[in-house]
Amino acid sequence: MTNHISKQFDKELSALRTHILQMGSLVEQQIILALEALHVKNIAQLDKVVEEDDKVNEMELMIDEECQRIIARRQPAASDLRMLITISKITVDLERIGDEATKIARLGKHICEGNQFKSTHARELQKMGQLSLDMLKQSLDAFVRLDASVMYKLFEADQHLDEDFSNELRRLITFMMEDTRVISTAIDILFIAKAIERIGDHATNISEYVVFLAQGTDMRHTASGKKRSQQNE
Amino acid sequence: MTNHISKQFDKELSALRTHILQMGSLVEQQIILALEALHVKNIAQLDKVVEEDDKVNEMELMIDEECQRIIARRQPAASDLRMLITISKITVDLERIGDEATKIARLGKHICEGNQFKSTHARELQKMGQLSLDMLKQSLDAFVRLDASVMYKLFEADQHLDEDFSNELRRLITFMMEDTRVISTAIDILFIAKAIERIGDHATNISEYVVFLAQGTDMRHTASGKKRSQQNE
DSSP states (O other), rough: OHHHHHHHHHHHHHHHHHHHHHHHHHHHHHHHHHHHHOOOOOOOOHHHHHHHHHHHHHHHHHHHHHHOOOOOOOOOHHHHHHHHHHHHHHHHHHHHHHHHHHHHHHHHHHHSSSSOOOOOHHHHHHHHHHHHHHHHHHEEEEEEEETTTTTHHHHHHHHHHHHHHHHHHHHHHHHHHHHHHHHHHHHHHHHHHHHHHHHHHHHHHHHHHHHHHSOOOOOTHHHHHHHTTTTOO | OOHHHHHHHHHHHHHHHHHHHHHHHHHHHHHOOOOOHHTTTTTTHHHHHHHHHHHHHHHHHHHHHHHHHHHHHOOOOOOHHHHHHHHHHHHHHHHHHHHHOOOOOHHHHHHHHOOOHHHHHHHHHHHHHHHEEEEHHHHHHHHHHHEEEEEEHHHHHHHHHHHHHHHHHHHHHHHHHHHGGHHHHHHHHHHHHHHHHHHHHHHHHOOOHHHHHSSOOOOOSSHHHHHHHHHHO
């Protein structure tokens, strides 16, 4: 009987892990679609990204409810409880990544209305976006393999992304100084770059939860936490 | 014996609630100090806000660990479990509010280095900051009184704050167009306004958790959730 319950419990945990990966794929797809659509000025596709955000939100609620249901019913031991609480926290970060993708799509629509957006901007945002996507993939991969070492790679990648953001900010300031008519578009681009930079932060959060899960060590507010609070400097 | 355990458990929950309020007061104080210091260009006080962020982070970890310890040891029934999970989520939002206060202080230092920051900007940021502080107070008050109705007031206040942000953005664009030398400072001001606007979002999150706690209804991704994903439009 105990064995049976335990097997059932393992199945439930495994289903939750699968749902996290599905939610991860969904937000990844949202980022890819938003940046692609911005590049080719495809308004219909930008609209689609905004609409699909509901799916991300529904997945968060579904996974969160399932976690709480399992905790209440199974009264899991410490390590399983830690897994369930971690899954609940990862969904919050994935949902916020979905929000950032939606923000990119909305700002993208605004940008497409004008004609100040050059392919150099699109390329720079694509480059930053690709880096944030790699980070997201690595963080979810770390979750599946319970690989705590990935966190350090993500700290490094996050620093690169922050530098890319600072460089883009400098370029945009020059762009605005040269021609004041582009200021409004430049600020939209700035907020898109900021949204991408935040996706990297969320991926780093996820890798920190994995360390907590793998080693029982809470890595928030260590080097990376401090670094993150320094953003925008 | 059961009565004894239950009294002990009540004490633990009550201590956690007190800690949440202490953490709330701390981040509130951080926002007040940062905006005041920016107004009078007090660099030492801006530095102090940055340093004190460690205290906020420590409180988050402490409360979070305590929640998990209680869940593991007490194996609480559904409603108490809901309270503990909610407390854990509220600390995440309070910690992020602390991060925003730190961001304001860091950007403030940058601004104080130049002489482009006028008292009109300071007044506008103070006004927005006061609104976000009121929202934070109301959300924590709602948590203490388990008052679900506060959420609707906060939706409204959050809309005002978003409008204030949009107006400030427009003013800053005009400011930059009139004199390109102020662009860098204007962007710092813009990110401070954005940080304040996010404080309002976190306060709204907290009031949504209170509804979940009071009524067992998950209010995320309802009207307010949708509204929030539309920010930056």
